[in-house]
Amino acid sequence: MKSYEHIFFDLDHTLWDFEKNSVVTMQAVFNELSLQEKGVHDFDSFYAIYHEINEKLWAKYRSKEISRNELRWKRMYEALTHYKIFNEKLSHEMSDLYLHILPKQRNVFPYAIDVLQYCRDKSYSIHLITNGFELTQYEKIKNAGIDEFINKMITSEQAMSMKPHKEIFEYAFLLTGARSHNSIMIGDSYEADIEGAKTVNMDQVYFNPNKIEHPGTTTFEITCLSEIKNIL
Numbered sequence: 001m002k003s004y005e006h007i008f009f010d011l012d013h014t015l016w017d018f019e020k021n022s023v024v025t026m027q028a029v030f031n032e033l034s035l036q037e038k039g040v041h042d043f044d045s046f047y048a049i050y051h052e053i054n055e056k057l058w059a060k061y062r063s064k065e066i067s068r069n070e071l072r073w074k075r076m077y078e079a080l081t082h083y084k085i086f087n088e089k090l091s092h093e094m095s096d097l098y099l100h101i102l103p104k105q106r107n108v109f110p111y112a113i114d115v116l117q118y119c120r121d122k123s124y125s126i127h128l129i130t131n132g133f134e135l136t137q138y139e140k141i142k143n144a145g146i147d148e149f150i151n152k153m154i155t156s157e158q159a160m161s162m163k164p165h166k167e168i169f170e171y172a173f174l175l176t177g178a179r180s181h182n183s184i185m186i187g188d189s190y191e192a193d194i195e196g197a198k199t200v201n202m203d204q205v206y207f208n209p210n211k212i213e214h215p216g217t218t219t220f221e222i223t224c225l226s227e228i229k230n231i232l
Contacts, residue, residue, distance in 0.1 A: 010187030164196030
């Protein structure tokens with residue numbers, strides 16, 4: 001088995017349970033800003049619409065078609081327009097409240113803490129590579145209790161590049177002293193994490209709990225984080 005020294009994890013959807021935390025957060029926004037009284041009658045249908053729009057706008061953000069600020073409030077605005085609510089001020093209020101509450105959530109994936117402890121006990125250097133907003137990501141890992149395991153967190157803002165572009169991975173190597181031959185990337189996004197790691201010839205672990213079909217190959221594929229112990 002190949003010997004690794006550096007492990008690079010994605011954060012959202014890999015260690016930190018973004019979907020579970022996002023639903024809890026948006027429910028709080030929905031209640032606190034009284035969206036039902038404003039014409040958004042059902043939370044579940046609203047969240048489904050928001051989720052679809054968020055995915056679309058994140059893709060545009062990754063391809064540099066929109067700015068970070070536009071992503072933050074326009075996902076709220078576009079969701080509201082489905083209910084014929086055209087209120088930019090409310091959209092900004094929702095965005096601010098969402099980003100205030102979200103990083104305080106603590107839900108992580110099953111075995112996340114256990115696997116991080118295992119990796120630390122095996123003397124691996126543990127790092128994060130994330131496209132998420134820097135201050136938000138630091139708050140997330142602190143509140144979720146996983147910051148103590150992380151040596152370096154590389155964000156797209158630091159690197160001025162986003163996964164899957166090779167520049168963010170090269171920046172991660174520069175910051176950590178890692179090299180492609182002694183490193184492995186673990187993430188849930190085939191495009192961002194797996195294809196991204198391939199651009200710098202780094203081995204990959206595709207975390208695929210929903211068993212989504214994908215077009216290519218990966219060094220390893222797992223459906224539960226506990227399976228990492230069979231690889232490292």
